[in-house]
Amino acid sequence: MKSEAHKSGYPAPGPEQWVELYGDAMYRYALARLFDPEMAQDLVQEALVAALDAFKRFEGKSSIKTWLIAILKRKIVDHFRRTQGRQPVDNFDEVVARIDSMFDDTGHWTVKPNEWDVNPVKAYEQQEFVDILHQCIAKMPDRLAEIFMLREFEEISTSQICHQLQITESNCWVMLYRARMQLRKCLETNWLNEGQ
Amino acid sequence: MPRWMINCKEHSRLASLGLDQQLSFWDRLNARVHRLICPPCRHLKKQLDSIRNACRGGLAEYDEDRKAGRHTAVTLPEDACQRMKAVLRDHLHKQ
Numbered sequence: 001m002k003s004e005a006h007k008s009g010y011p012a013p014g015p016e017q018w019v020e021l022y023g024d025a026m027y028r029y030a031l032a033r034l035f036d037p038e039m040a041q042d043l044v045q046e047a048l049v050a051a052l053d054a055f056k057r058f059e060g061k062s063s064i065k066t067w068l069i070a071i072l073k074r075k076i077v078d079h080f081r082r083t084q085g086r087q088p089v090d091n092f093d094e095v096v097a098r099i100d101s102m103f104d105d106t107g108h109w110t111v112k113p114n115e116w117d118v119n120p121v122k123a124y125e126q127q128e129f130v131d132i133l134h135q136c137i138a139k140m141p142d143r144l145a146e147i148f149m150l151r152e153f154e155e156i157s158t159s160q161i162c163h164q165l166q167i168t169e170s171n172c173w174v175m176l177y178r179a180r181m182q183l184r185k186c187l188e189t190n191w192l193n194e195g196q
Numbered sequence: 197m198p199r200w201m202i203n204c205k206e207h208s209r210l211a212s213l214g215l216d217q218q219l220s221f222w223d224r225l226n227a228r229v230h231r232l233i234c235p236p237c238r239h240l241k242k243q244l245d246s247i248r249n250a251c252r253g254g255l256a257e258y259d260e261d262r263k264a265g266r267h268t269a270v271t272l273p274e275d276a277c278q279r280m281k282a283v284l285r286d287h288l289h290k291q
Binding site: 015016018019020023024026027028031037041044045048049052053073102103106107108109112113114115116118119120121122123124126129130133151152153155157158172173176177180181183184187188 | 203204205206208209212213215216217235236237239240242243244245246247248249250251252253270271272273276277279280281283284285287288291
């Protein structure tokens, strides 16, 4: 069977073709983040099995390729969570307080954002940047990380996310705002300092 | 700063919102005018764009290699490939 029509109505490569079609791409992506061939292979395998379990729920809103790589990215974030020995504490209030402290009472920056030495369009090519990005997502509170990964890894619209998570769309925008602001701060601290 | 102009905090909210939905004409104009006079907020906008592109990229480089017919790229070792196919087959049968 070359491909099968999924419930989205579009033909999607079936699971038996995934390793052949996307194995190399997934492996390269994982290897570039982890620098450990065995660990990279393990995470690709974990991602493929997870994808198989979730395939019935795949609605074809993104391509299989984007979807598989999104699951792999989640596995990489999980891996960093494990290796960081992260406590499963939802430090949500801390994030809100941290974002509030980025601005003074008049709404101006307390610490001004720096110019990053990264081409916004080709950011994915800068390996170190992407590496620290995954680690910064791993440090986020679970709720923020979840919503952020749905939006940016799986490229799901906010209206679909709020339907899926049973939250209002304005709540979704606020959560994404907090996630992005925390991420940029984390990247600025860890990536810029490392680059110096 | 004129009273009608947005501040950095409001600009940061709009910069994020603009990644999730089409901003209104006035919001877009306000954000642009603010960035004209505020270098830190120009940096913020680029930072948010970089984060988006870093998250959503990943396979483009691989696709370019394939299109260009380059075979120098790292590939999944054959034994790992076979192992994964076997694991997926087993898993499929169990379903």
